Amino acid sequence: xxxxxxxxxxxxxxxxxxxxxxxxxxxxxxxxxxxxxxxxxxxxxxxxxxxxxxxxxxxxxxxxxxxxxxxxxxxxxxxxxxxxxxxxxxxxxxxxxxxxxxxxxxxxxxxxxxxxxxxxxxxxxxxxxxxxxxxxxxxxxxxxxxxxxxxxxxxxxxxxxxxxxxxxxxxxxxxxxxxxxxxxxxxxxxxxxxxxxxxxxxxxxxxxxxxxxxxxxxxxxxxxxxxxxxxxxxxxxxxxxxxxxxxxxxxxxxxxxxxxxxxxxxxxxxxxxxx
Amino acid sequence: xxxxxxxxxxxxxxxxxxxxxxxxxxxxxxxxxxxxxxxxxxxxxxxxxxxxxxxxxxxxxxxxxxxxxxxxxxxxxxxxxxxxxxxxxxxxxxxxxxxxxxxxxxxxxxxxxxxxxxxxxxxxxxxxxxxxxxxxxxxxxxxxxxxxxxxxxxxxxxxxxxxxxxxxxxxxxxxxxxxxxxxxxxxx
Numbered sequence: 001x002x003x004x005x006x007x008x009x010x011x012x013x014x015x016x017x018x019x020x021x022x023x024x025x026x027x028x029x030x031x032x033x034x035x036x037x038x039x040x041x042x043x044x045x046x047x048x049x050x051x052x053x054x055x056x057x058x059x060x061x062x063x064x065x066x067x068x069x070x071x072x073x074x075x076x077x078x079x080x081x082x083x084x085x086x087x088x089x090x091x092x093x094x095x096x097x098x099x100x101x102x103x104x105x106x107x108x109x110x111x112x113x114x115x116x117x118x119x120x121x122x123x124x125x126x127x128x129x130x131x132x133x134x135x136x137x138x139x140x141x142x143x144x145x146x147x148x149x150x151x152x153x154x155x156x157x158x159x160x161x162x163x164x165x166x167x168x169x170x171x172x173x174x175x176x177x178x179x180x181x182x183x184x185x186x187x188x189x190x191x192x193x194x195x196x197x198x199x200x201x202x203x204x205x206x207x208x209x210x211x212x213x214x215x216x217x218x219x220x221x222x223x224x225x226x227x228x229x230x231x232x233x234x235x236x237x238x239x240x241x242x243x244x245x246x247x248x249x250x251x252x253x254x255x256x257x258x259x260x261x262x263x264x265x266x267x268x269x270x271x272x273x274x275x
Numbered sequence: 276x277x278x279x280x281x282x283x284x285x286x287x288x289x290x291x292x293x294x295x296x297x298x299x300x301x302x303x304x305x306x307x308x309x310x311x312x313x314x315x316x317x318x319x320x321x322x323x324x325x326x327x328x329x330x331x332x333x334x335x336x337x338x339x340x341x342x343x344x345x346x347x348x349x350x351x352x353x354x355x356x357x358x359x360x361x362x363x364x365x366x367x368x369x370x371x372x373x374x375x376x377x378x379x380x381x382x383x384x385x386x387x388x389x390x391x392x393x394x395x396x397x398x399x400x401x402x403x404x405x406x407x408x409x410x411x412x413x414x415x416x417x418x419x420x421x422x423x424x425x426x427x428x429x430x431x432x433x434x435x436x437x438x439x440x441x442x443x444x445x446x447x448x449x450x451x452x453x454x455x456x457x458x459x460x461x462x463x
Binding site: 010032033034035037038039074076217220221223224247249250 | 333334335347350353354355356361362363364365366377380381384385
């Protein structure tokens with residue numbers, strides 16, 4: 001990171017976000033400045049761009065903006081990240097979900113789909129998949145096309161399998177993908193009831209009613225005001241007694257919101273809408 | 276003040292924190308490499324014995340003096356221009372999350388020349404670039420003398436990366452920390 005040539009100031013960052021808003025209508029207001037600065041600096045380093053060059057590319061080259069959008073947002077994800085979370089889902093949330101006729105799940109900020117497929121596997125394991133439908137949304141079309149394919153590096157599967165075992169599953173993760181060459185492809189039967197599509201938490205609204213919404217490690221990059229707005233969006237998108245799952249370092253923010261949810265798991269940050 | 280340490284540096288870091296007076300005039304941010312697989316009660320254990328407050332940093336929390344903040348496992352720790360923390364789960368750096376470089380650079384971006392970076396014993400080069408960054412921004416770069424470090428890779432890399440770091444043995448590190456308090460008292 002400490003390549004001093006490609007460093008920008010916070011003022012430069014404000015200029016860049018203004019430019020993006022004017023040219024593409026894409027608003028980074030409410031995003032963490034520190035995180036954004038680090039990501040933009042990284043893009044400048046990887047592509048060897050000066051401040052002048054990155055501004056001119058962003059202004060004139062919409063294909064570059066697509067690439068920029070992919071790299072500026074954090075797309076690091078895993079299957080069964082935080083096994084303890086999935087354990088609570090299986091033992092305390094899914095028995096409840098089973099009582100709904102249809103189970104609609106929204107994974108907001110799904111990136112390349114690893115978490116959504118983890119939910120699909122868990123639902124399949126519990127015999128609930130056939131009456132479930134899972135939506136994965138992200139602002140980023142490139143990661144969504146990777147998610148749709150459901151093909152991951154085989155080398156990552158060792159870690160994912162360890163995570164899966166740590167969730168307390170009686171199955172093997174390899175029951176749910178096929179390995180060929182260096183790739184692991186998620187089974188087609190798990191892709192049947194899944195839809196990936198573009199949705200921007202900052203500017204788009206409610207698009208369906210869900211029994212469970214999971215949005216983990218996305219809100220950490222938003223300021224308090226934007227977090228509150230997005231939590232409201234989740235509240236409005238949940239059916240009564242539906243579940244909201246946040247990342248281990250995220251909260252419902254306001255006391256008023258906290259009153260409308262029952263805490264299912266304090267450590268894993270799982271809530272149920274009760275009012 | 277930002278402290279980075281890894282293999283072989285924990286016990287010295289503990290002793291440094293134990294030596295801090297309740298009114299230590301700086302905020303202290305500590306980045307250590309530890310596994311996400313095991314629950315750690317390091318902060319709670321330290322809090323029982325330190326005079327300053329020791330805690331895990333929360334997102335949106337305002338950084339304050341006389342408080343020691345640890346980066347939570349599995350997250351990078353960043354500082355915003357308004358002095359609040361942000362947690363970040365982007366790619367690990369040198370297989371590390373939290374990475375020392377990430378926090379050193381972020382704190383330096385905000386606090387510029389009002390930063391002391393201290394890098395202790397460790398087995399990889401994380402922290403070296405961050406410390407050079409602090410130095411280039413006018414902050415003070417301090418490295419544990421590799422000959423007194425249990426594992427010298429981390430301090431040695433930093434000495435290679437920084438232009439003119441202050442290389443201190445263990446007792447001089449304690450002296451530096453106590454001078455910070457003494458200096459503040461004099462200024463008051």
